[in-house]
Amino acid sequence: MNPLQLALRVLRVDRRTQVSTVLTALGVAVATGLVLLLTSLPYATQARAERTLWQHPTGFTESGGQVSFASSDDQVDGQVITRVDVAPLVDPADLDLPPGIDRLPAPGEMLQSPELAHLASTMPASELSDRFGAKPAGLLGEDALMFPEQLVLLVGHTPDTMPANAYQLPELAAGVAQPDGLLTLLAGVGVVVLLVPSLVLVASASRLTAARRERRLAALRLAGATPAQVTSMVAAETGLAAVLGAVLGVAISPVLHSLATWVPWGGGTWFAQDFILPWPIVVLVAVAVPVLVVGAAVAGLRRVVNTPLMAAGGHTSKPLNKGRLLIVPAAVLLFFLTLSMAKDSSAALLPLLASLGFLMWSPTIVGPWVTSALGGFFTKVWRKPSALLAGRRLRDDPKAAYRASAGVVLAVFAGSMALTLMPSLESEAGYYSAYRDSVLYLSTDAERAPAIVDEVDDRLERYGLAARAAQVGEVQLKQGEEYLQGYVVSCANAEVLLPVSLDCETEPAVYAPSGAALETVSYSTESTPDGGASEKLAPLGVTPVAASTDVVLIDPSLLPAGTELSNVDIAVPADGKSRESARTALLAASGGAQVISKEMKLGEQNSELADLRRVTVIGLVTASVLGGLSAAIATAGSVMDRRRTFGALMAAGTPVHTLARALRAEAALPALVATVGAGALGTVVGVGLFGLVSESVPVFSPWLAAPIVLGALVAVLAASVCSPALKRVRAEPLADE
């Protein structure tokens, strides 16, 4: 009888082996499915980047390009609108167009994404469609969209109507598409964080029959089976479940992928085809996961292969070395050492990541020792049988007790790190502008500015808004040897637009922090022999009025003739609902310039943080559920291992609920302690990493309590199986084994 036939025979007759095989297969299926999903993420972001290369091209040319190109971001109701302005520089028939764009819109026409077209048809023109300044001429195809609900438009121009910031591209989708670096990194972390609990789930499932299998194999070894034969039998037994699981994992992976399409990232959800993996990768994962599982099972045979008698007769575990305790402080020290190096040099980023990996691994060394110590503590101070049973169990096999929580520990560590970082990063997020928060503005040049202001005012009047646009020029000033920033704006407009408090003079004036003489600075367009630009100074000729402002405000009528403005903004104050109309007026009048406002800047930051928060929560919850299931199976296995003893205790009158209470404590304690420890370690690392990007004090939010909640969740899940497992034991004949 070959090993596979033996495995099949055992599977046919032993119900517990059947349960174990099914659970192992399910664990492998979950692991395979998750790895396939996480591996597909870089491909998915690559697919997105390739589809939207025309919106964010990475290559440009000085001359001889096919198109003149400009892009800007806009927003409506908190959703980002991507606007691309384009003018052909060659015969449109010779243009290389990306998929999803069948033709370039003619000047004054636009192609919209379906979602934008729908939105524009449901909102007043003053709040959306007027700002496009072009006639709808068709829709963009799916292949041109980042995600199904993306709001994007492609506006056609002649070269001379293009926005001021336009540049030439060799083709519309120029350059090389790059996958999202952050999501690729998170996918890598996710593989570790989710694969570990999945494999722990597999280990817990195969543990259900471990004792019985070990006795069987020990008997075979004593009967003359060679180590190689025993190893083949185990490989066949585990391989059967692992291969079934891998096939199931590949089969369920489309379901996981379709669930993943609902999870927003970078502003929107996904197309189903984004997650399609190249088949060699699928085959590689489908082979690698079972090989890993079979390898782990074979490695676990060392004891029975080496000393079958010991395995057959039980064993006593050796106490763990206290030296294990040094690993965590050493890892923390190394982490902070590499962290301080990374602050000084970006080249130290790799050592930092390596030390972070070392730190994440360190709990697996310390965890069993702490579990054992905890067990020792309970066996000394117990007052109730639950604490005694838990303490002895933890003390006896701390590695197994800790293993059940290992996946959750890793997830809680990563989660605590993220939960420390995110509120701190959120506190860093903000809107820093020269203007008041209520102001929307765009930048243009001095030549176009007056016409834009007239057009904006005209539209504001049409939309029934009282506010009017104002030009704010920027000029560099010199006061003695000191350079100052100056705004060319009337005092009345400055009071409305800028965060200053002024007592305006009745006549045009200059307002400055101090009253000394000022000169405007312009630069020669011809380079000096040393490569610099020569300064041209023009005295203001007006004594500034001292004002409580950090910048200098110059009335436009007092600016010396020929003074060069470094920039001109068109600004409109608007509050509440009038902001969408003010935005429309600015965009329509400027032909697609970038309009800047507080909500848009904050929206971008919040969107990124929301993405991070979402994937962290999904990862944590998934890892916790997997960890909880592992712990539950481990608990069931632990009850089954001691079924005869518990059966005898129940036969002797011990109520199921009393015994279940004791076992619940036994199952819950390691999970709770491990998650609290991992949470603390993750918080320390989060604080360290935050220090890398900011000097502010980290913010600790109530979310940091999440690890405790997760520990409790895992504990409850694990403990919940005690009662049914015990009831099952009670239902079995006492002598059955």
Add this chain to the structure above:
Amino acid sequence: MTSLLSGRGLVKRYGAAYALAGVDIDIAAGEVIAIVGPSGSGKTSLLHVLAGILRSDEGVITLGGQRVDQLSETKRSELRRTEFGFVFQSGMLVAELTAEENVALPLLLGGRDRAMAIDTARTWLGRLGLAGKEARRPGELSGGEAQRVAIARAIAHRPKVIFADEPTGALDTKTGHATIGALVEAAKETGAAVIVVTHDREIAAMMPRTVAIRDGKIEQPVAA
């Protein structure tokens, strides 16, 4: 003789097969009896029915004159915990606990405090010749020692009846006889009745009274 534990017309069926086919039995306080019979004769079923582990399909069981066969599972559990003690074939001790903790466990689960439970456990282990071995685990004890720990566990709460199901099944003859001797002596100290199920005629011969069972029926009363 006043009967402490009594069964009348006990019937237990498994499908169409009769494990007990109308058994009448009386056990007096402090009495020690052996139930003997070949495999499948119904002796373990009789023990489980009398102890309330299994419910009989027919018949009446009384303890101290009170019917106990109609009690709920909760009440029967309470009865087993307080009035009965059990010794099983291979001890069925909790492997992770020490000898004294194993003996103390039923007391603790019954709500006694730690000091009292451990003290009682140590006392009984001493009486059963296990002084100095209180801190050993079941894996560190011989088979006979482990069975004596099981006896201590069965008797520590001073039950009225001790049920022993093949208590020497996993022991050699000499150790088996010593174990039964220890059980009977311990029961004598507390005045508990002892019912031993065994297929070993030598063990049965050590008992003052033996009941033989075959095909679910009492075969013949065997006088001491």
